[in-house]
Amino acid sequence: MRVVFAGTPEVAVPALDAIAASAHELVGVVTRPDAPSGRGRRLTESPVAARAAELGVPVLKPDHPRDPAFQAALRDLAPDCCPVVAYGALIPRSALDIPPQGWVNLHFSLLPAWRGAAPVQHSIWAGDEITGATTFRIVEALDAGPVFGVMTETVRPTDTAGHLLQRLAEGGAGLLVATLDGIADGSLEAREQPAEGVSLAPKITVDDARIDWNEPAIATDRQIRACTPDPGAWTTLDGDRVKLGPVTPIANGPDLAPGVLAIGKSEVLVGTATQPLRLGDVKAFGKKQMPAADWARGARLADGAKFA
Incomplete structure (x- = not known):
């Protein structure tokens, strides 16, 4: 398939590399615009943008995926499917409808558990012993689309969110490619998520991170x-x-x-x-x-x- 990958932070790079090395044709990358970084607050491109440049892949950096100019550029790339890892913006219906096979997200939890921006952090904080990653077709509701595949991962007693996320990013990259393979050959069918077991994982704020020593x-x-x-x-x-x-x-x-x-x-x-x-x-x-x-x-x- 012709694919356009969407992602932004370092955790999305393993999936980008896996897709670039796969049988699918990577024709473009979508990422968030350059943002201020470091003490000097200099504009810096995202890790995904930097890696895409190394791979020689065209990069689109829309302010928002609803922008008409971005959607026109995406149509010109004519992707069959758009795989996504931690892109960082909601995809509107007008953009979701462009690739015939839709947008397929790699999410770092066992859906429907921990829908939202910080699934790995919430999984550790809740004391989960098992977590994983899920590929699903993006719909307009948050992380609620039908599921293609899952992988599981043990949460180790000393895992930080950074350690666990890195393992999920590496294992999830293979899951995402396998999902694209199954969509391409017609062997994979998405199934609706169960209505039970939904939990939410909003972004962890600085205020949330303050320790209360009266806790166990x-x-x-x-x-x-x-x-x-x-x-x-x-x-x-x-x-x-x-x-x-x-x-x-x-x-x-x-x-x-x-x-x-x-x-x-x-x-x-x-x-x-x-x-x-x-x-x-x-x-x-x-x-x-x-x-x-x-x-x-x-x-x-x-x-x-x-x-x-």
Whole structure:
């Protein structure tokens, strides 16, 4: 088939590469416009745009896929199907109707669970033991289209959202190509999602990522891993914001009140509503990320200091 791929962030690049290496003809790529990035806020193209340029594939960067000029350019490319991974904009009906085989999305959950922008983060935060990826035909309702195929993936006890998303992106790339193969040869038929089991996964905000030390250790561990690397779990110490990397629950640690720190030579523990947690990396405001013991030493902290 002739395909036009739509995607934007780094997590979409494995699927782009897999399609480029497949039997399908990659005739174009759609991605979000260049955006300010870094300290200098210089306009930077998306990772998908950069990779498409390396592959020598034409790139379209519409402000919105409803733009008539974009839709005309898409018609000129005459795709049979448009595979999508994390494009970042809703596709209107007028664009959905252009490719005869529709737009096929690779979504990083086992639909109908975790429809929305942050399925991997919500899966970790909820304590799911199994997650996966789903390919489905895009319809106007959010992540509600009929399903072509699925893959499953175990959520490991130490997985961050970044680690799990990378595995799903790599495994999902093969699923997406297999889905395109099945559509092309007529062997694959999409099936409607069940009405039961729907859950939503809205974007995790910075406010959501603030740690409540009155929660149990297991909940805080999941929250921090779900918010790593973005938007980053955080707390405050003496009014200053502190970002925390993944932590380790301690089964037989000292009895610490929620948020209270115990400072050791090689470790820093913090109390929760249940058992304490051993801090991993810490990033204080205006400082580099570093191991917790180094951070505590540099900040001259003593036992009894408290996160708020």
